Amino acid sequence: MTEHRQAALEYARQHEDEFLAALKEVVAIPSISTDPDAKADIHRTAEWLAQRLRDLGMQGVAVMPTGGHPVVYAEWMGALGKPVALVYGHYDVQPVDPLELWTNPPFQPTQVGENLFARGTSDMKGQVMASLNAIESIVRTGDFPVNLKFLIEGEEEIGSPSLKKWLTDNRELLKSDFCLNPDAGMLGKEYPTITYGLRGLVYFELKVFGPDHDLHSGLAGGIVHNPAQALAELIAAMHDADGHITLPGFYDSVRALSQQERADFLRLPTSDADYVATTGVPSLWGEPEYIPAERIGARPTLEINGMISGFTGAGQKTVLPAWAMAKISCRLVPDQDSDEVHAQLTRFLQEKAPATIRWDLQKLSGAPASISDLNQPAAQSLSRAMETVWGSRPYFKREGGSIPVAGYMQNILGIDSVLTGFGLPDDNLHAPNEKMHIPTWYKGTQALIHFFFNLAEG
Numbered sequence: 001m002t003e004h005r006q007a008a009l010e011y012a013r014q015h016e017d018e019f020l021a022a023l024k025e026v027v028a029i030p031s032i033s034t035d036p037d038a039k040a041d042i043h044r045t046a047e048w049l050a051q052r053l054r055d056l057g058m059q060g061v062a063v064m065p066t067g068g069h070p071v072v073y074a075e076w077m078g079a080l081g082k083p084v085a086l087v088y089g090h091y092d093v094q095p096v097d098p099l100e101l102w103t104n105p106p107f108q109p110t111q112v113g114e115n116l117f118a119r120g121t122s123d124m125k126g127q128v129m130a131s132l133n134a135i136e137s138i139v140r141t142g143d144f145p146v147n148l149k150f151l152i153e154g155e156e157e158i159g160s161p162s163l164k165k166w167l168t169d170n171r172e173l174l175k176s177d178f179c180l181n182p183d184a185g186m187l188g189k190e191y192p193t194i195t196y197g198l199r200g201l202v203y204f205e206l207k208v209f210g211p212d213h214d215l216h217s218g219l220a221g222g223i224v225h226n227p228a229q230a231l232a233e234l235i236a237a238m239h240d241a242d243g244h245i246t247l248p249g250f251y252d253s254v255r256a257l258s259q260q261e262r263a264d265f266l267r268l269p270t271s272d273a274d275y276v277a278t279t280g281v282p283s284l285w286g287e288p289e290y291i292p293a294e295r296i297g298a299r300p301t302l303e304i305n306g307m308i309s310g311f312t313g314a315g316q317k318t319v320l321p322a323w324a325m326a327k328i329s330c331r332l333v334p335d336q337d338s339d340e341v342h343a344q345l346t347r348f349l350q351e352k353a354p355a356t357i358r359w360d361l362q363k364l365s366g367a368p369a370s371i372s373d374l375n376q377p378a379a380q381s382l383s384r385a386m387e388t389v390w391g392s393r394p395y396f397k398r399e400g401g402s403i404p405v406a407g408y409m410q411n412i413l414g415i416d417s418v419l420t421g422f423g424l425p426d427d428n429l430h431a432p433n434e435k436m437h438i439p440t441w442y443k444g445t446q447a448l449i450h451f452f453f454n455l456a457e458g
Contacts, residue, residue: 033092069154090156134448145456197398225356297398338366368407
């Protein structure tokens with residue numbers, strides 16, 4: 001181990017309290033990207049991160065405008081002949097509703113035992129800060145061993161709608177060898193994890209119309225096909241009894257799992273009982289020919305995210321509603337295309353919708369899936385780093401969620417992403433009482449220090 005690596009690791013250990021104080025400071029800013037009233041806080045967070053990067057000696061630091069919330073950019077290109085790592089992060093956070101379920105105010109970081117509670121601690125301000133803490137530990141003790149570029153966006157939690165164009169417009173500026181993306185997580189505090197695949201996403205709004213106005217259910221019931229019932233019937237027909245999706249051609253482009261991938265899935269330290277405990281359901285459901293880890297990481301889905309129709313207030317009102325609406329999302333796997341799925345859902349509705357109703361389908365957003373090469377030098381450097389810190393070979397998994405930027409990195413910048421992160425399954429992402437396990441976060445910083453040195457040494 002080089003003296004510089006040892007010095008950086010010791011610096012990180014000696015400055016853990018300062019690192020935690022900085023995390024508390026940035027998570028206290030309510031940077032909710034979907035809230036129009038949070039625009040000032042969005043910009044305040046971007047400027048906070050820009051100043052942090054300046055303090056670390058990064059160059060070209062800028063808060064760059066997009067069609068929506070700004071991107072924070074910076075670089076350090078002083079390691080001649082060494083790889084260029086594009087460090088990704090997002091500084092926006094989810095809304096806090098329902099507020100009454102929070103034990104403490106969501107933007108008042110509160111430490112309870114080994115956990116820090118606040119919105120954004122895990123997703124993903126904590127992950128951004130782990131990266132910056134590792135970089136600080138290295139630059140305060142010597143020259144940085146590889147080249148760095150930074151892309152920290154403010155729209156990930158709303159699907160990164162402005163990022164695709166911004167990446168395209170700044171392709172040359174962002175030219176790199178790979179992207180380090182710590183927006184994934186770990187399977188458990190003793191299970192270091194590298195994510196090599198992410199599902200994509202396509203989101204729809206489906207409306208079903210019947211009469212041209214709400215009707216008295218006694219006077220019209222029995223002769224009018226209730227739009228709420230018609231919508232429920234269509235939704236029920238989108239899966240078979242075993243959980244397979246019935247849209248025509250839906251699985252045609254789905255990439256089959258290799259034998260090695262299936263072996264890696266079987267190695268994961270998760271069981272049916274773990275998923276039952278985590279989700280709180282009576283029992284699991286889904287395609288019986290795949291284990292649960294494969295279903296949530298490597299298989300596509302179709303989910304109903306919300307439904308509304310007619311009278312939903314207190315008491316009763318015997319109305320036959322004029323319309324019904326459902327929000328529908330599909331998680332996509334490599335080789336699936338959101339426009340193709342849109343066409344498949346359209347064909348399904350054309351074939352299945354009865355003549356008694358009208359329907360309208362709108363595609364609200366779409367993002368590609370991504371899959372990375374585990375043999376690339378950056379992935380191998382991270383694997384060795386995690387094994388050094390945790391004392392065991394990391395687990396390799398596909399993530400069930402979607403990070404649109406990973407697909408954009410491949411399609412626009414032509415680079416793979418190395419995905420990791422130090423959040424845990426019980427961190428309550430997108431839910432009340434979000435938290436970060438502090439000891440795991442510290443170990444994550446140590447692992448990233450090793451990663452950068454491993455990368456430089458080849």
